[in-house]
Amino acid sequence: MTDPDDLTARARIRDAAMRHFGEHGFERATIRGIAVEAGVSLGLVRHHFGSKQELREACDAHLAKLLGKLNDQVPADLAELTDPETSVAANPVAAARIAVGPYRDYLVRALVEGGVAPLFDAMVEAGADRLVADDRRRPDPPTVEPKVRAAIGAAMALSITVLHQHISRAAGVDILSPAGDNLLARALIDIHSHPQLSLDEARAALDRLPAEGN
Amino acid sequence: MTDPDDLTARARIRDAAMRHFGEHGFERATIRGIAVEAGVSLGLVRHHFGSKQELREACDAHLAKLLGKLNDQVPADLAELTDPETSVAANPVAAARIAVGPYRDYLVRALVEGGVAPLFDAMVEAGADRLVADDRRRPDPPTVEPKVRAAIGAAMALSITVLHQHISRAAGVDILSPAGDNLLARALIDIHSHPQLSLDEARAALDRLPAEGN
DNA sequence: GCGAGGGCTATACGCAGGTATAGCCTGCTG
DNA sequence: CAGCAGGCTATACCTGCGTATAGCCCTCGC
Numbered sequence: 001m002t003d004p005d006d007l008t009a010r011a012r013i014r015d016a017a018m019r020h021f022g023e024h025g026f027e028r029a030t031i032r033g034i035a036v037e038a039g040v041s042l043g044l045v046r047h048h049f050g051s052k053q054e055l056r057e058a059c060d061a062h063l064a065k066l067l068g069k070l071n072d073q074v075p076a077d078l079a080e081l082t083d084p085e086t087s088v089a090a091n092p093v094a095a096a097r098i099a100v101g102p103y104r105d106y107l108v109r110a111l112v113e114g115g116v117a118p119l120f121d122a123m124v125e126a127g128a129d130r131l132v133a134d135d136r137r138r139p140d141p142p143t144v145e146p147k148v149r150a151a152i153g154a155a156m157a158l159s160i161t162v163l164h165q166h167i168s169r170a171a172g173v174d175i176l177s178p179a180g181d182n183l184l185a186r187a188l189i190d191i192h193s194h195p196q197l198s199l200d201e202a203r204a205a206l207d208r209l210p211a212e213g214n
Numbered sequence: 215m216t217d218p219d220d221l222t223a224r225a226r227i228r229d230a231a232m233r234h235f236g237e238h239g240f241e242r243a244t245i246r247g248i249a250v251e252a253g254v255s256l257g258l259v260r261h262h263f264g265s266k267q268e269l270r271e272a273c274d275a276h277l278a279k280l281l282g283k284l285n286d287q288v289p290a291d292l293a294e295l296t297d298p299e300t301s302v303a304a305n306p307v308a309a310a311r312i313a314v315g316p317y318r319d320y321l322v323r324a325l326v327e328g329g330v331a332p333l334f335d336a337m338v339e340a341g342a343d344r345l346v347a348d349d350r351r352r353p354d355p356p357t358v359e360p361k362v363r364a365a366i367g368a369a370m371a372l373s374i375t376v377l378h379q380h381i382s383r384a385a386g387v388d389i390l391s392p393a394g395d396n397l398l399a400r401a402l403i404d405i406h407s408h409p410q411l412s413l414d415e416a417r418a419a420l421d422r423l424p425a426e427g428n
Numbered sequence: 429g430c431g432a433g434g435g436c437t438a439t440a441c442g443c444a445g446g447t448a449t450a451g452c453c454t455g456c457t458g
Numbered sequence: 459c460a461g462c463a464g465g466c467t468a469t470a471c472c473t474g475c476g477t478a479t480a481g482c483c484c485t486c487g488c
Contacts, residue, residue: 009465025327027241030445041467043448048465052446112326112376113239117383124384138408144401151384152374152401153410159373160366162326169331170338170365186420187358187366193416194352195409196367202407206400223435244475255437257478262435266476 010048012038018059022105026056026113060115063103067119093188094181100161104176108162123154140199143206160184224262226252232273236319240270240327274329277317281333307402308395314375318390322376337368354413357420374398 016038020029031052035042049055100107110116127150135142142149160167160175168175175184197205230252234243245266249256263269314321324330341364349356356363374381374389382389389398411419 025239025241027239031447032445042446043468044466046447108326111380112322114379117380120377120380121384142404142408144397144404145385148385148387148397148401149405151381151389152398152405154384155373155377155381156370158377159369162376163334163369163372165328166325166331166334167365167369170335170368171359171362173362175365183358183362184366187362189411189416189419190356190358191363191366192410193413194356196406197403199407202403205403245477246475256476257438258436260477 009038009040009044013040013045013048014055014058014062017055018063018103018106021056021059022103022107022109025109031055056115059106060110063106063110064116064119066103067100067107068122091181091185093185094178097176097181104161104164111158111162120154120158123157124150127151127153223252223254223258227254227259227262228269228272228276231269232277232317232320235270235273236317236321236323239323245269270329273320274324277320277324278330278333280317281314281321282336305395305399307399308392311390311395318375318378325372325376334368334372337371338364341365341367 013034016034017029020034020037023029031045032042034055035045038045045055049058107116111120124147128146131146131150131153135146164176168180171183173180173183227248230248231243234248234251237243245259246256248269249259252259259269263272321330325334338361342360345360345364345367349360378390382394385397387394387397
Protein backbone atom coordinates (compact mmCIF):
# COMPACT_ATOMS: atom_id res chain seq x y z
CA MET A 1 0.00 0.00 0.00
CA THR A 2 2.81 2.40 0.84
CA ASP A 3 5.55 0.98 -1.32
CA PRO A 4 7.96 3.63 -2.53
CA ASP A 5 6.97 3.17 -6.15
CA ASP A 6 3.29 3.03 -5.39
CA LEU A 7 2.82 6.49 -6.73
CA THR A 8 3.46 5.34 -10.26
CA ALA A 9 0.54 5.42 -12.63
CA ARG A 10 0.65 1.70 -12.85
CA ALA A 11 0.14 1.33 -9.12
CA ARG A 12 -2.59 3.94 -9.09
CA ILE A 13 -4.40 2.05 -11.82
CA ARG A 14 -4.09 -1.19 -9.92
CA ASP A 15 -5.40 0.33 -6.73
CA ALA A 16 -8.29 1.98 -8.52
CA ALA A 17 -9.08 -1.33 -10.18
CA MET A 18 -9.17 -3.11 -6.85
CA ARG A 19 -11.58 -0.55 -5.51
CA HIS A 20 -13.81 -0.75 -8.57
CA PHE A 21 -13.75 -4.53 -8.77
CA GLY A 22 -14.49 -4.73 -5.08
CA GLU A 23 -17.26 -2.21 -5.15
CA HIS A 24 -19.03 -3.16 -8.37
CA GLY A 25 -17.78 -6.62 -9.15
CA PHE A 26 -15.58 -7.57 -12.05
CA GLU A 27 -18.20 -7.46 -14.78
CA ARG A 28 -19.84 -4.25 -13.77
CA ALA A 29 -16.60 -2.37 -13.23
CA THR A 30 -15.43 -0.57 -16.36
CA ILE A 31 -11.93 0.13 -17.56
CA ARG A 32 -13.03 3.67 -18.26
CA GLY A 33 -14.17 4.18 -14.70
CA ILE A 34 -10.93 2.80 -13.38
CA ALA A 35 -8.94 5.03 -15.68
CA VAL A 36 -10.83 8.12 -14.54
CA GLU A 37 -10.32 7.32 -10.88
CA ALA A 38 -6.64 6.68 -11.43
CA GLY A 39 -6.41 9.95 -13.30
CA VAL A 40 -5.08 8.41 -16.47
CA SER A 41 -6.30 7.78 -19.96
CA LEU A 42 -8.16 4.73 -21.07
CA GLY A 43 -5.32 3.65 -23.27
CA LEU A 44 -2.78 3.68 -20.48
CA VAL A 45 -4.64 1.00 -18.62
CA ARG A 46 -4.40 -1.18 -21.63
CA HIS A 47 -0.79 -0.20 -22.12
CA HIS A 48 0.25 -1.42 -18.68
CA PHE A 49 -2.08 -4.35 -18.32
CA GLY A 50 -3.01 -5.97 -21.58
CA SER A 51 -6.69 -6.58 -21.01
CA LYS A 52 -9.34 -6.38 -18.38
CA GLN A 53 -8.73 -9.99 -17.50
CA GLU A 54 -5.00 -9.44 -17.08
CA LEU A 55 -5.71 -6.41 -14.95
CA ARG A 56 -7.79 -8.59 -12.72
CA GLU A 57 -5.05 -11.15 -12.45
CA ALA A 58 -2.62 -8.44 -11.48
CA CYS A 59 -5.01 -7.41 -8.72
CA ASP A 60 -5.28 -10.99 -7.51
CA ALA A 61 -1.52 -11.27 -7.43
CA HIS A 62 -1.18 -8.03 -5.55
CA LEU A 63 -3.75 -9.06 -2.97
CA ALA A 64 -2.05 -12.40 -2.50
CA LYS A 65 1.29 -10.68 -2.00
CA LEU A 66 -0.15 -8.27 0.54
CA LEU A 67 -2.02 -10.84 2.56
CA GLY A 68 0.82 -13.29 2.33
CA LYS A 69 3.10 -10.71 3.85
CA LEU A 70 0.46 -10.02 6.47
CA ASN A 71 0.09 -13.68 7.25
CA ASP A 72 3.79 -14.15 7.81
CA GLN A 73 3.99 -11.58 10.54
CA VAL A 74 0.63 -11.77 12.19
CA PRO A 75 2.11 -11.68 15.69
CA ALA A 76 4.14 -8.60 14.90
CA ASP A 77 1.16 -6.95 13.32
CA LEU A 78 -1.02 -7.67 16.27
CA ALA A 79 1.29 -5.69 18.48
CA GLU A 80 2.11 -3.07 15.94
CA LEU A 81 -1.09 -2.32 14.13
CA THR A 82 -2.59 -0.54 17.06
CA ASP A 83 -4.38 2.50 15.81
CA PRO A 84 -4.20 5.32 18.33
CA GLU A 85 -6.80 7.37 16.51
CA THR A 86 -9.59 4.90 17.05
CA SER A 87 -8.57 3.80 20.50
CA VAL A 88 -8.29 0.15 19.57
CA ALA A 89 -5.52 -1.52 21.43
CA ALA A 90 -4.49 -5.12 21.74
CA ASN A 91 -7.65 -6.23 19.95
CA PRO A 92 -6.76 -8.77 17.29
CA VAL A 93 -10.14 -8.34 15.67
CA ALA A 94 -9.53 -4.66 15.19
CA ALA A 95 -6.04 -5.31 13.94
CA ALA A 96 -7.28 -7.74 11.34
CA ARG A 97 -10.04 -5.40 10.28
CA ILE A 98 -7.66 -2.52 9.80
CA ALA A 99 -5.14 -4.61 7.95
CA VAL A 100 -7.59 -6.11 5.50
CA GLY A 101 -9.80 -3.04 5.38
CA PRO A 102 -8.84 -1.40 2.12
CA TYR A 103 -9.06 -4.65 0.23
CA ARG A 104 -11.98 -6.20 2.01
CA ASP A 105 -14.51 -5.88 -0.78
CA TYR A 106 -12.07 -7.15 -3.36
CA LEU A 107 -11.16 -10.07 -1.17
CA VAL A 108 -14.79 -11.04 -0.80
CA ARG A 109 -15.43 -10.90 -4.53
CA ALA A 110 -12.33 -12.90 -5.27
CA LEU A 111 -13.20 -15.53 -2.70
CA VAL A 112 -16.64 -16.11 -4.10
CA GLU A 113 -15.79 -16.15 -7.76
CA GLY A 114 -12.63 -18.18 -7.57
CA GLY A 115 -9.15 -16.76 -7.46
CA VAL A 116 -7.12 -16.22 -4.27
CA ALA A 117 -7.14 -19.95 -3.74
CA PRO A 118 -3.57 -19.91 -2.43
CA LEU A 119 -4.59 -17.51 0.29
CA PHE A 120 -7.33 -19.77 1.51
CA ASP A 121 -5.06 -22.77 1.35
CA ALA A 122 -2.48 -21.00 3.44
CA MET A 123 -5.08 -20.31 6.09
CA VAL A 124 -6.04 -23.96 6.08
CA GLU A 125 -2.45 -25.02 6.41
CA ALA A 126 -1.90 -22.80 9.41
CA GLY A 127 -5.15 -23.92 10.99
CA ALA A 128 -4.36 -27.57 10.44
CA ASP A 129 -1.03 -27.22 12.19
CA ARG A 130 -2.74 -25.73 15.20
CA LEU A 131 -5.31 -28.49 15.21
CA VAL A 132 -2.72 -31.22 15.10
CA ALA A 133 -1.16 -29.78 18.22
CA ASP A 134 -4.50 -29.36 19.96
CA ASP A 135 -5.62 -32.86 19.08
CA ARG A 136 -2.86 -34.34 21.18
CA ARG A 137 -4.46 -32.89 24.26
CA ARG A 138 -7.87 -34.29 23.48
CA PRO A 139 -9.15 -37.28 25.40
CA ASP A 140 -11.32 -38.39 22.48
CA PRO A 141 -9.44 -38.83 19.22
CA PRO A 142 -10.99 -36.83 16.37
CA THR A 143 -12.44 -38.97 13.60
CA VAL A 144 -11.94 -36.36 10.92
CA GLU A 145 -8.65 -35.25 9.40
CA PRO A 146 -7.28 -31.98 10.68
CA LYS A 147 -7.15 -30.58 7.17
CA VAL A 148 -10.87 -30.99 6.67
CA ARG A 149 -11.69 -29.39 9.98
CA ALA A 150 -9.21 -26.62 9.29
CA ALA A 151 -10.81 -25.93 5.91
CA ILE A 152 -14.19 -25.54 7.51
CA GLY A 153 -12.69 -23.43 10.24
CA ALA A 154 -11.06 -21.13 7.71
CA ALA A 155 -14.37 -20.72 5.90
CA MET A 156 -16.11 -19.91 9.15
CA ALA A 157 -13.49 -17.33 10.01
CA LEU A 158 -13.82 -15.71 6.63
CA SER A 159 -17.59 -15.81 6.74
CA ILE A 160 -17.61 -12.77 8.98
CA THR A 161 -15.90 -10.73 6.32
CA VAL A 162 -17.76 -12.29 3.44
CA LEU A 163 -21.20 -11.88 4.96
CA HIS A 164 -20.50 -8.84 7.07
CA GLN A 165 -23.29 -6.82 5.52
CA HIS A 166 -25.85 -9.38 6.61
CA ILE A 167 -24.35 -9.82 10.05
CA SER A 168 -24.27 -6.09 10.58
CA ARG A 169 -27.84 -5.63 9.46
CA ALA A 170 -29.17 -8.46 11.57
CA ALA A 171 -27.14 -7.43 14.60
CA GLY A 172 -27.98 -3.77 14.23
CA VAL A 173 -24.33 -2.76 14.47
CA ASP A 174 -21.71 -2.28 11.81
CA ILE A 175 -19.60 -5.20 12.84
CA LEU A 176 -16.64 -4.18 10.71
CA SER A 177 -16.12 -0.73 12.12
CA PRO A 178 -14.22 0.58 15.11
CA ALA A 179 -17.49 0.59 16.99
CA GLY A 180 -17.99 -3.08 16.28
CA ASP A 181 -14.53 -4.36 17.15
CA ASN A 182 -15.18 -4.96 20.76
CA LEU A 183 -18.57 -6.49 20.25
CA LEU A 184 -17.26 -8.81 17.57
CA ALA A 185 -14.29 -9.85 19.67
CA ARG A 186 -16.48 -10.63 22.67
CA ALA A 187 -18.97 -12.52 20.54
CA LEU A 188 -16.25 -14.61 18.94
CA ILE A 189 -14.69 -15.41 22.27
CA ASP A 190 -18.06 -16.46 23.60
CA ILE A 191 -18.89 -18.59 20.59
CA HIS A 192 -15.53 -20.29 20.46
CA SER A 193 -15.51 -21.09 24.14
CA HIS A 194 -19.01 -22.53 24.32
CA PRO A 195 -19.70 -25.65 22.28
CA GLN A 196 -23.01 -25.79 20.48
CA LEU A 197 -23.14 -29.48 21.13
CA SER A 198 -22.26 -31.31 24.31
CA LEU A 199 -20.06 -34.33 23.97
CA ASP A 200 -23.02 -36.56 24.70
CA GLU A 201 -25.10 -34.88 22.05
CA ALA A 202 -22.20 -35.22 19.67
CA ARG A 203 -21.90 -38.93 20.32
CA ALA A 204 -25.61 -39.36 19.83
CA ALA A 205 -25.49 -37.42 16.59
CA LEU A 206 -22.61 -39.51 15.34
CA ASP A 207 -24.49 -42.68 16.12
CA ARG A 208 -27.47 -41.47 14.12
CA LEU A 209 -25.33 -41.02 11.04
CA PRO A 210 -25.55 -43.75 8.44
CA ALA A 211 -22.73 -46.24 8.38
CA GLU A 212 -19.35 -44.98 7.26
CA GLY A 213 -19.09 -45.46 3.48
CA ASN A 214 -20.79 -42.66 1.56
CA MET B 215 -39.40 -27.14 -8.06
CA THR B 216 -42.12 -29.65 -8.80
CA ASP B 217 -45.12 -27.39 -8.58
CA PRO B 218 -47.88 -28.41 -10.92
CA ASP B 219 -47.63 -25.22 -12.97
CA ASP B 220 -43.88 -25.30 -13.06
CA LEU B 221 -43.93 -26.49 -16.61
CA THR B 222 -45.16 -23.17 -17.87
CA ALA B 223 -42.81 -21.15 -19.98
CA ARG B 224 -42.70 -18.52 -17.30
CA ALA B 225 -41.44 -21.03 -14.76
CA ARG B 226 -38.96 -22.48 -17.21
CA ILE B 227 -37.58 -19.01 -17.83
CA ARG B 228 -37.28 -18.35 -14.12
CA ASP B 229 -35.49 -21.62 -13.50
CA ALA B 230 -33.14 -21.05 -16.39
CA ALA B 231 -32.47 -17.56 -15.09
CA MET B 232 -31.59 -18.90 -11.66
CA ARG B 233 -29.19 -21.34 -13.21
CA HIS B 234 -27.57 -18.69 -15.37
CA PHE B 235 -27.39 -16.08 -12.65
CA GLY B 236 -25.95 -18.66 -10.30
CA GLU B 237 -23.44 -19.97 -12.76
CA HIS B 238 -22.25 -16.76 -14.39
CA GLY B 239 -23.39 -14.02 -12.05
CA PHE B 240 -26.01 -11.44 -12.75
CA GLU B 241 -23.97 -9.20 -15.02
CA ARG B 242 -22.41 -11.91 -17.11
CA ALA B 243 -25.61 -13.85 -17.58
CA THR B 244 -27.50 -12.78 -20.70
CA ILE B 245 -31.19 -12.69 -21.34
CA ARG B 246 -30.51 -14.35 -24.64
CA GLY B 247 -28.75 -17.24 -23.02
CA ILE B 248 -31.55 -17.67 -20.55
CA ALA B 249 -34.12 -17.60 -23.34
CA VAL B 250 -32.26 -20.27 -25.28
CA GLU B 251 -31.99 -22.55 -22.28
CA ALA B 252 -35.65 -22.10 -21.48
CA GLY B 253 -36.49 -22.84 -25.12
CA VAL B 254 -38.28 -19.57 -25.72
CA SER B 255 -37.68 -16.42 -27.65
CA LEU B 256 -35.88 -13.42 -26.35
CA GLY B 257 -39.03 -11.34 -26.41
CA LEU B 258 -40.96 -13.72 -24.22
CA VAL B 259 -38.58 -13.20 -21.35
CA ARG B 260 -39.26 -9.53 -21.54
CA HIS B 261 -42.95 -10.17 -21.95
CA HIS B 262 -43.22 -12.09 -18.69
CA PHE B 263 -40.67 -10.19 -16.66
CA GLY B 264 -40.28 -6.59 -17.65
CA SER B 265 -36.53 -6.25 -17.51
CA LYS B 266 -33.42 -8.10 -16.48
CA GLN B 267 -33.60 -6.45 -13.08
CA GLU B 268 -37.19 -7.51 -12.56
CA LEU B 269 -36.31 -11.01 -13.64
CA ARG B 270 -33.67 -11.05 -10.99
CA GLU B 271 -36.12 -9.85 -8.37
CA ALA B 272 -38.52 -12.60 -9.37
CA CYS B 273 -35.71 -15.09 -8.85
CA ASP B 274 -34.96 -13.65 -5.43
CA ALA B 275 -38.61 -13.89 -4.50
CA HIS B 276 -38.83 -17.46 -5.69
CA LEU B 277 -35.76 -18.46 -3.74
CA ALA B 278 -37.09 -16.80 -0.61
CA LYS B 279 -40.39 -18.61 -1.00
CA LEU B 280 -38.69 -21.94 -1.45
CA LEU B 281 -36.27 -21.61 1.40
CA GLY B 282 -38.92 -20.11 3.62
CA LYS B 283 -41.08 -23.14 3.04
CA LEU B 284 -38.07 -25.30 3.71
CA ASN B 285 -37.29 -23.48 6.88
CA ASP B 286 -40.77 -23.91 8.24
CA GLN B 287 -40.67 -27.65 8.06
CA VAL B 288 -37.08 -28.51 8.63
CA PRO B 289 -37.93 -31.33 11.00
CA ALA B 290 -40.35 -32.88 8.56
CA ASP B 291 -37.83 -32.51 5.78
CA LEU B 292 -35.12 -34.11 7.78
CA ALA B 293 -37.17 -37.23 8.04
CA GLU B 294 -38.64 -37.04 4.60
CA LEU B 295 -35.90 -35.87 2.33
CA THR B 296 -34.08 -39.11 2.52
CA ASP B 297 -32.78 -40.02 -0.87
CA PRO B 298 -32.72 -43.75 -1.41
CA GLU B 299 -30.68 -43.45 -4.56
CA THR B 300 -27.65 -42.01 -2.83
CA SER B 301 -27.96 -44.00 0.32
CA VAL B 302 -28.09 -40.99 2.58
CA ALA B 303 -30.39 -41.54 5.47
CA ALA B 304 -31.08 -39.52 8.57
CA ASN B 305 -28.19 -37.21 7.75
CA PRO B 306 -29.33 -33.61 8.17
CA VAL B 307 -26.33 -32.37 6.24
CA ALA B 308 -27.32 -34.45 3.24
CA ALA B 309 -30.91 -33.36 3.56
CA ALA B 310 -29.93 -29.72 3.54
CA ARG B 311 -27.59 -30.21 0.62
CA ILE B 312 -30.24 -31.92 -1.44
CA ALA B 313 -32.86 -29.35 -0.60
CA VAL B 314 -30.72 -26.34 -1.42
CA GLY B 315 -28.81 -28.06 -4.17
CA PRO B 316 -30.44 -26.76 -7.30
CA TYR B 317 -30.32 -23.19 -6.09
CA ARG B 318 -27.01 -23.28 -4.30
CA ASP B 319 -25.06 -21.15 -6.73
CA TYR B 320 -27.81 -18.60 -6.97
CA LEU B 321 -28.08 -18.43 -3.22
CA VAL B 322 -24.38 -17.76 -2.89
CA ARG B 323 -24.44 -14.96 -5.46
CA ALA B 324 -27.45 -13.38 -3.87
CA LEU B 325 -25.92 -13.54 -0.43
CA VAL B 326 -22.76 -11.80 -1.48
CA GLU B 327 -24.25 -9.08 -3.59
CA GLY B 328 -27.16 -8.19 -1.37
CA GLY B 329 -30.65 -9.51 -1.81
CA VAL B 330 -32.12 -12.41 0.15
CA ALA B 331 -31.71 -10.36 3.31
CA PRO B 332 -35.00 -11.68 4.69
CA LEU B 333 -33.71 -15.21 4.42
CA PHE B 334 -30.63 -14.46 6.43
CA ASP B 335 -32.65 -12.55 9.00
CA ALA B 336 -34.97 -15.51 9.42
CA MET B 337 -32.00 -17.74 10.11
CA VAL B 338 -30.76 -15.29 12.70
CA GLU B 339 -34.16 -15.13 14.34
CA ALA B 340 -34.36 -18.88 14.63
CA GLY B 341 -30.83 -19.10 15.92
CA ALA B 342 -31.40 -16.38 18.48
CA ASP B 343 -34.41 -18.19 19.87
CA ARG B 344 -32.33 -21.29 20.35
CA LEU B 345 -29.58 -19.31 22.01
CA VAL B 346 -31.93 -17.67 24.44
CA ALA B 347 -33.06 -21.07 25.59
CA ASP B 348 -29.51 -22.41 25.81
CA ASP B 349 -28.27 -19.39 27.70
CA ARG B 350 -30.52 -20.22 30.61
CA ARG B 351 -28.53 -23.38 31.18
CA ARG B 352 -25.21 -21.60 31.15
CA PRO B 353 -23.39 -21.02 34.42
CA ASP B 354 -21.67 -17.92 33.06
CA PRO B 355 -24.03 -15.31 31.66
CA PRO B 356 -23.14 -14.34 28.09
CA THR B 357 -22.04 -10.75 27.71
CA VAL B 358 -23.18 -10.44 24.12
CA GLU B 359 -26.76 -10.24 22.91
CA PRO B 360 -28.15 -13.46 21.45
CA LYS B 361 -28.97 -11.72 18.21
CA VAL B 362 -25.38 -10.78 17.56
CA ARG B 363 -24.13 -14.26 18.32
CA ALA B 364 -26.91 -15.72 16.20
CA ALA B 365 -25.97 -13.49 13.27
CA ILE B 366 -22.40 -14.68 13.41
CA GLY B 367 -23.59 -18.25 13.78
CA ALA B 368 -25.78 -17.95 10.73
CA ALA B 369 -22.88 -16.58 8.72
CA MET B 370 -20.68 -19.43 9.85
CA ALA B 371 -23.32 -21.96 8.90
CA LEU B 372 -23.69 -20.43 5.48
CA SER B 373 -19.96 -20.16 4.98
CA ILE B 374 -19.81 -23.82 4.09
CA THR B 375 -22.10 -23.25 1.15
CA VAL B 376 -20.63 -19.91 0.20
CA LEU B 377 -17.03 -21.06 0.26
CA HIS B 378 -17.62 -24.69 -0.59
CA GLN B 379 -15.29 -24.61 -3.57
CA HIS B 380 -12.38 -23.57 -1.38
CA ILE B 381 -13.24 -26.00 1.38
CA SER B 382 -13.52 -28.82 -1.10
CA ARG B 383 -10.25 -27.99 -2.78
CA ALA B 384 -8.36 -27.65 0.47
CA ALA B 385 -9.91 -30.77 1.95
CA GLY B 386 -9.43 -32.80 -1.19
CA VAL B 387 -13.05 -33.94 -1.17
CA ASP B 388 -16.13 -32.45 -2.77
CA ILE B 389 -17.78 -31.49 0.46
CA LEU B 390 -21.13 -30.79 -1.16
CA SER B 391 -21.67 -34.13 -2.78
CA PRO B 392 -23.13 -37.40 -1.58
CA ALA B 393 -19.59 -38.57 -0.95
CA GLY B 394 -18.94 -35.61 1.29
CA ASP B 395 -22.10 -35.71 3.39
CA ASN B 396 -20.78 -38.01 6.02
CA LEU B 397 -17.42 -36.35 6.29
CA LEU B 398 -18.99 -32.92 6.56
CA ALA B 399 -21.45 -34.07 9.19
CA ARG B 400 -18.74 -35.66 11.29
CA ALA B 401 -16.52 -32.62 10.96
CA LEU B 402 -19.30 -30.27 11.98
CA ILE B 403 -20.21 -32.39 14.97
CA ASP B 404 -16.58 -32.45 16.03
CA ILE B 405 -16.11 -28.72 15.60
CA HIS B 406 -19.31 -27.80 17.38
CA SER B 407 -18.64 -30.05 20.29
CA HIS B 408 -15.04 -28.99 20.89
CA PRO B 409 -14.48 -25.37 21.84
CA GLN B 410 -11.50 -23.66 20.25
CA LEU B 411 -10.99 -21.73 23.45
CA SER B 412 -11.17 -23.03 26.98
CA LEU B 413 -13.13 -20.98 29.44
CA ASP B 414 -9.92 -19.85 31.07
CA GLU B 415 -8.48 -18.77 27.78
CA ALA B 416 -11.71 -16.97 27.03
CA ARG B 417 -11.57 -15.07 30.28
CA ALA B 418 -7.97 -14.14 29.65
CA ALA B 419 -8.83 -12.98 26.15
CA LEU B 420 -11.69 -10.89 27.46
CA ASP B 421 -9.41 -9.27 30.00
CA ARG B 422 -6.95 -8.33 27.31
CA LEU B 423 -9.60 -6.43 25.40
CA PRO B 424 -9.55 -2.68 25.78
CA ALA B 425 -12.12 -1.19 28.09
CA GLU B 426 -15.72 -1.40 26.99
CA GLY B 427 -16.44 1.77 24.95
CA ASN B 428 -15.36 1.33 21.35
C1' DG C 429 -68.05 -16.31 -36.60
C1' DC C 430 -65.57 -12.84 -34.67
C1' DG C 431 -63.39 -9.61 -31.80
C1' DA C 432 -60.19 -9.48 -27.88
C1' DG C 433 -56.57 -10.79 -25.05
C1' DG C 434 -52.51 -12.99 -24.05
C1' DG C 435 -48.66 -16.21 -25.00
C1' DC C 436 -45.18 -16.01 -28.21
C1' DT C 437 -41.76 -14.71 -32.23
C1' DA C 438 -38.92 -11.88 -35.33
C1' DT C 439 -36.53 -7.90 -36.08
C1' DA C 440 -34.56 -3.70 -35.16
C1' DC C 441 -32.44 0.13 -32.31
C1' DG C 442 -29.00 2.21 -29.48
C1' DC C 443 -25.26 2.34 -26.70
C1' DA C 444 -22.00 0.91 -23.36
C1' DG C 445 -17.69 -0.72 -23.09
C1' DG C 446 -13.62 -3.82 -24.44
C1' DT C 447 -10.34 -3.66 -27.93
C1' DA C 448 -7.29 -1.61 -31.37
C1' DT C 449 -4.42 2.05 -33.77
C1' DA C 450 -1.80 6.10 -34.39
C1' DG C 451 0.91 9.22 -32.60
C1' DC C 452 2.75 12.82 -29.06
C1' DC C 453 6.35 14.09 -25.73
C1' DT C 454 10.10 13.36 -22.70
C1' DG C 455 14.37 11.43 -21.46
C1' DC C 456 18.18 8.69 -22.30
C1' DT C 457 22.02 6.71 -24.96
C1' DG C 458 25.59 6.65 -28.51
C1' DC D 459 22.34 15.67 -32.57
C1' DA D 460 19.93 11.48 -33.90
C1' DG D 461 17.18 8.22 -32.74
C1' DC D 462 14.96 5.11 -29.96
C1' DA D 463 12.12 3.50 -26.00
C1' DG D 464 8.46 3.90 -23.31
C1' DG D 465 4.91 6.41 -20.64
C1' DC D 466 0.92 8.50 -22.07
C1' DT D 467 -3.32 10.47 -24.86
C1' DA D 468 -7.01 10.79 -28.34
C1' DT D 469 -9.91 8.60 -31.28
C1' DA D 470 -12.02 5.11 -33.72
C1' DC D 471 -14.01 0.44 -34.23
C1' DC D 472 -17.24 -3.06 -33.39
C1' DT D 473 -19.43 -6.53 -30.93
C1' DG D 474 -22.70 -7.88 -27.46
C1' DC D 475 -26.68 -7.18 -25.18
C1' DG D 476 -30.61 -4.75 -22.93
C1' DT D 477 -34.49 -2.61 -24.62
C1' DA D 478 -38.29 -1.58 -27.79
C1' DT D 479 -41.84 -2.44 -31.51
C1' DA D 480 -44.85 -4.86 -34.51
C1' DG D 481 -47.36 -8.47 -35.28
C1' DC D 482 -48.62 -13.71 -35.49
C1' DC D 483 -51.59 -17.37 -33.68
C1' DC D 484 -54.56 -19.61 -30.66
C1' DT D 485 -58.17 -19.81 -27.43
C1' DC D 486 -62.19 -18.27 -25.25
C1' DG D 487 -66.46 -15.69 -24.57
C1' DC D 488 -70.47 -13.86 -26.87
